[in-house]
Each structure stands twice: as C-alpha cells, then as structure tokens.
Amino acid sequence: MNVHVALLHYPVYNRERQVIVSAITNLDIHDIARAALTYGVRRFFIVTPLEDQRQLVQRLLTHWRDGHGARCHPERKAALRLVTLTASLNEAVASIKDLCGRPPELMATGASLAGLTLSYSQARERIGRGDPLLLLFGTGWGLSEEVLGMADYLLAPVYGFADYNHLSVRSAVAIILDRLLGRRDDRQHSSRGDGGQ
Amino acid sequence: MNVHVALLHYPVYNRERQVIVSAITNLDIHDIARAALTYGVRRFFIVTPLEDQRQLVQRLLTHWRDGHGARCHPERKAALRLVTLTASLNEAVASIKDLCGRPPELMATGASLAGLTLSYSQARERIGRGDPLLLLFGTGWGLSEEVLGMADYLLAPVYGFADYNHLSVRSAVAIILDRLLGRRDDRQHSSRGDGGQ
Numbered sequence: 001m002n003v004h005v006a007l008l009h010y011p012v013y014n015r016e017r018q019v020i021v022s023a024i025t026n027l028d029i030h031d032i033a034r035a036a037l038t039y040g041v042r043r044f045f046i047v048t049p050l051e052d053q054r055q056l057v058q059r060l061l062t063h064w065r066d067g068h069g070a071r072c073h074p075e076r077k078a079a080l081r082l083v084t085l086t087a088s089l090n091e092a093v094a095s096i097k098d099l100c101g102r103p104p105e106l107m108a109t110g111a112s113l114a115g116l117t118l119s120y121s122q123a124r125e126r127i128g129r130g131d132p133l134l135l136l137f138g139t140g141w142g143l144s145e146e147v148l149g150m151a152d153y154l155l156a157p158v159y160g161f162a163d164y165n166h167l168s169v170r171s172a173v174a175i176i177l178d179r180l181l182g183r184r185d186d187r188q189h190s191s192r193g194d195g196g197q
Numbered sequence: 198m199n200v201h202v203a204l205l206h207y208p209v210y211n212r213e214r215q216v217i218v219s220a221i222t223n224l225d226i227h228d229i230a231r232a233a234l235t236y237g238v239r240r241f242f243i244v245t246p247l248e249d250q251r252q253l254v255q256r257l258l259t260h261w262r263d264g265h266g267a268r269c270h271p272e273r274k275a276a277l278r279l280v281t282l283t284a285s286l287n288e289a290v291a292s293i294k295d296l297c298g299r300p301p302e303l304m305a306t307g308a309s310l311a312g313l314t315l316s317y318s319q320a321r322e323r324i325g326r327g328d329p330l331l332l333l334f335g336t337g338w339g340l341s342e343e344v345l346g347m348a349d350y351l352l353a354p355v356y357g358f359a360d361y362n363h364l365s366v367r368s369a370v371a372i373i374l375d376r377l378l379g380r381r382d383d384r385q386h387s388s389r390g391d392g393g394q
Contacts (some may be wrong), residue, residue, distance in 0.1 A: 001358075027224050031365045040358030075363040159380055161198075161237030166272045168228045171371035174364065175379075178372045182357055 002132045003181065004104060005041050005173065006092050007032060009048040011144040022140040024053050029060065031170040033079040039177040043099070044082045045092040045134075054085045061085075089136070089147065096132050104132035108151035109176060110142045111165045117156040120179045126153070127180060135176070137169055200324060200378065201301060201331045202238050202370065203289050204229060206245040208341040219337040221250050226257065228367040230276040236374040240296070241279045242289040242331075251282045258282075286333070286344065293329050301329035305348035306373060307339045308362045314353040317376045323350070324377060332373070334366055 007028060010021040029046065036044045048054060061080055063069045070077040086092045097103045107123065118126075127133060136143060136151065148154065157165060158175050167175070204225060207218040226243065233241045245251060258277055260266045267274040283289045294300045304320065315323075324330060333340060333348065345351065354362060355372050364372070 027365075027367075031368055034363050034365055035357075035368050038355075038357040038361055038364055078361075079363065158235075158375070160232075160235035160375065161378060161380075164235055164275075166231050166276065167235055167371065168224075168231055168367075170224075170365075170367055171228055171232050174368035174371045175375045178355070178357065178375065182355075182372075 001040055001127060001181065002100060002104075002130055003041050003127055004043045004045065004092075004096055004132065004134045005032065005036055005137065005177075006045040006047055006089060006134055007137050007139065007169070007173075008089060008143060008147065009046075009050075009053070009139050011146055012138045012140040013142055013144060014140055017141065019144050019146075020140060021048065021050055024048060024057055025139070026060065028139070028170055029057065029080070029083065030076065032173050033083055034076075035174045035177050036082050037079040039181040041082065041177065041181070043084050043096070045084050045086050045095070047086050047089055047092055049087050051087075054087070057083075057085055089150070092134065096134060100132040102132065104134040105152040106134050106136060106150060107153040107155055108136045108143055108148050109155045109157075109172065110138060110148070111157050111167070111172070112142065113148075113154045113157055115154070117154045119156055123153070123155055123180055135180075137173055139169055198237055198324060198378065199297060199327055199329045200238050201240045201242065201289075201293055201329065202229065202233055202334065202374075203242040203244055203286060203331055204334050204336065204366070204370075205286060205340060205344065206243075206247075206250070206336050208343055209335045209337040210339055210341060211337055214338065216341050216343075217337060218245065218247055221245060221254055222336070223257065225336070225367055226254065226277070226280065227273065229370050230280055231273075232371045232374050233279050234276040236378040238279065238374065238378070240281050240293070242281050242283050242292070244283050244286055244289055246284050248284075251284070254280075254282055286347070289331065293331060297329040299329065301331040302349040303331050303333060303347060304350040304352055305333045305340055305345050306352045306354075306369065307335060307345070308354050308364070308369070309339065310345075310351045310354055313351065315350045316353055320350070320352055320377055332377075334370055336366055
C-alpha cells in the first residue's frame with residue numbers, strides 16, 4: 001500500500017465557480033493528518049502557492065512536532081509528521097517520485113464528479129497493486145477542471161442517503177480513506193459480541 | 198431508518214481520565230450536521246449542561262438558519278435545521294420519545310471500547326428494523342463509564358490500519374455514519390466507469 005493524500009488550496013473553485021486560492025483551515029491539517037496516520041497513508045501534502053500561508057502552517061507544525069504541543073500531545077506529533085507543505089501539485093508529485101522512484105498515479109475526488117468514475121472496489125484493487133497513488137482533495141467548491149484533466153482516475157463521489165452531499169472536506173477524506181483503506185472485516189474486533197445482545 | 202446522533206460534552210473524560218464538561222467546537226456543529234443530513238440522520242443533538250455554551254450555539258444556529266448565513270449558504274441551513282440543543286442525554290432521549298412515541302435504544306461509540314461490542318453489520322441489521330436509535334459520540338477523551346453503562350449497545354471502534362486510532366470526533370462520526378447508513382453498492386454511481394480505465 002503506497003497511498004498519499006494531497007489537499008489542494010489552488011486551483012479550486014469558489015461558490016461562483018471562479019478559480020481561486022482558498023485559505024488554509026487549521027482543523028483540516030489536524031483532522032486529515034490524524035485520519036491519514038490511522039489509515040496508513042504515507043504522506044499528506046498541503047498544497048498552496050501562498051508563501052505566507054505555508055509559513056503560518058510551518059509554524060504550527062513546528063509547535064506540534066517539536067514544541068510544547070509535541071510534549072503534551074504525542075499522538076498529534078505522530079500524525080503531523082506525515083505533513084509536507086508544497087507550493088504546487090507538481091511539487092508534491094516530484095516529492096513522491098523522489099521517495100518511491102517513480103511518479104504516482106493521480107486519483108481525483110469530488111462531490112460532483114460524473115462520467116468515467118472509478119468505483120471504490122475498483123480503486124481498492126488498484127491500491128492493492130502497491131503502485132504509488134496520490135489522492136487529490138479540493139478545498140472550497142472543489143478541484144478545478146485543470147486538475148481533473150491531469151488525473152489518471154476520477155473517484156466516484158460519496159453518496160449517503162438520497163443525493164444530498166455537502167460533506168466537509170474533512171469528512172470526505174475520512175470516509176474515502178475508510179472506504180479505500182479500512183479493514184473490510186468489521187467483525188474481527190468484536191468477536192465476543194457476535195453472539196451477544 | 199430512524200437514527201439520531203448525540204454529541205456529548207458531558208460527562209466525558211479529559212486526558213487524565215477525569216470527568217469534565219468539554220467546550221463546544223464550532224466545526225463539530227457544522228461538520229456533523231452536514232454528515233447527518235448526508236446520511237439521513239433525523240436529529241443531531243448537541244448536549245451540554247452549560248447554559249452559556251447553549252446560548253452561544255443558539256446564536257450561531259440563528260445566524261445560519263434565519264440570518265445572513267441562511268441566505269448565502271442554503272445547504273448549511275438545511276443541515277443545521279437538524280440540530281437540537283439539550284442540557285443532558287436524558288433530555289435528548291425524551292425529545293426522541295416525543296417525536297417517535299417511544300424512547301430510542303442507545304448505541305455508544307468510542308475508540309477504546311472492548312468486550313461485548315457490536316459489529317457494523319450487526320448494527321446495520323438493528324438499524325434496518327426501524328426502531329429509534331440514538332448514536333452517542335463523546336468529545337474530549339471519550340464517553341464516561343456512566344454513559345457507557347446506560348447504553349444498550351457498544352459499537353466496535355473504527356480501526357484503519359494497524360491499531361493507531363486518533364481520529365477526531367468529526368472524522369469518527371463521518372466514518373461511522375458511512376459504515377452504518379451509507380449505500381452498500383458503491384458501483385451504482387459509476388456505471389459508465391465499470392469497464393473503463
């Protein structure tokens with residue numbers, strides 16, 4: 001399993017479908033890093049072209065990795081060690097190429113993807129091959145067409161009940177990692193409960 | 198399907214396993230309300246005994262339901278209509294009894310639950326019966342023994358990869374709702390992709 005996650009703050013859409021740079025949300029960093037570590041993701045790339053935003057996040061990371069936060073919250077430290085800041089998606093791809101010897105395939109996600117999308121079982125099968133894969137998540141109102149055009153695969157949207165889907169990107173990452181990388185046998189941790197209640 | 202969610206801020210543990218009242222986190226309200234609506238949850242109870250915290254949340258809810266937020270973000274309004282503020286778990290139970298004619302069964306969640314836990318397939322089967330069910334989530338370091346003792350069922354923890362589990366409560370709610378209430382056939386929205394790529 002060789003899965004990486006990128007959270008893109010550019011190029012993404014706003015509500016009016018204009019391409020923008022979105023602001024980094026502090027809880028995205030924590031929630032997604034923790035989910036990434038829980039599901040065995042190798043690296044979590046936070047992508048923004050804004051130098052001052054990267055500097056801000058770098059200060060937060062230093063606090064949690066080396067400062068007071070690391071001593072008080074060791075489980076946060078472990079999760080935030082997965083975070084890599086990059087200025088662009090291409091830089092994240094190059095970083096994975098350095099790590100794995102070849103560039104990753106790109107799998108884009110989005111609430112409104114349609115057409116030639118990959119099902120979750122198909123995506124699990126590809127992940128099982130062990131080739132490097134980078135899952136792309138967009139902030140704001142989703143990844144721009146430019147990014148979708150770069151992707152090797154489009155992952156089917158998460159649907160819950162009816163067709164309402166306004167999950168936060170934090171929730172979407174958690175659900176998608178669970179679907180793609182979670183243990184399938186949900187009974188193995190409840191053997192004593194199988195006959196009870 | 199007759200599922201309700203409660204996010205408890207008391208009685209929960211802190212890091213030192215003392216029973217505390219935790220502070221409400223703004224993004225919990227939004228993320229969990231949006232996930233609740235996505236998965237067809239009937240009501241989302243935010244439970245805190247602190248009157249000033251309930252007043253604060255009430256002001257936020259009014260903004261998003263009736264104020265400027267409702268006009269600019271109609272999808273937030275729809276999600277936040279599911280939110281009910283209560284001072285205690287018993288009050289939430291009474292509210293569901295009023296709505297459904299009988300009290301719900303209580304299903305507690307937690308990262309470290311062990312013993313007689315219910316698997317996800319068992320929990321889905323119970324949900325399928327249509328009886329009112331209230332899923333309990335704890336903030337801080339999890340639900341106190343007092344709450345666990347009131348529960349009819351303990352749901353097996355979410356495990357991802359190895360045994361690291363430090364998901365945020367927001368991520369845990371999203372994953373658990375997807376496991377319990379998500380559509381099982383993940384191919385139905387990707388029919389054109391089944392033969393491709």
